[in-house]
Amino acid sequence: MAEQRMCPECGSPLKMVPAGVSKRTGNPYKAFIGCTNRECKYTEKLNNPSKPLPTEIEVDMATRVESKIDAVNKNVLDVKDQVEKLNQYLRGIGV
Secondary structure (H helix, E strand, C coil), X not given: CXXXXXXXXXXXXXXXXXXXECCCCCCEECCEEEECCCCCCCEEECXXXXXXXXXXXXXXHHHHHHXXXXXXXXXXXXXXXXXXXXXXXXXXXXX
């Protein structure tokens, strides 16, 4: 059985939406892959030769990496803040 592909935007399952006619506009549309989360607007064309859609494991790994990057960025900001405070102190004592 194929592994369920997950949305790279929100992590919800993706589904194939068959071609049809919009109930809202009456315009026809081609089949596409879309997120099952109605609040997420992620879609992908079926004929798009780009890389395969990410799996749940890949989305989880990307989320973990993003979390670690956020933590590093926070640490960098903390260090910059401490350096600025040290520079202010040194200017205050005339160094």
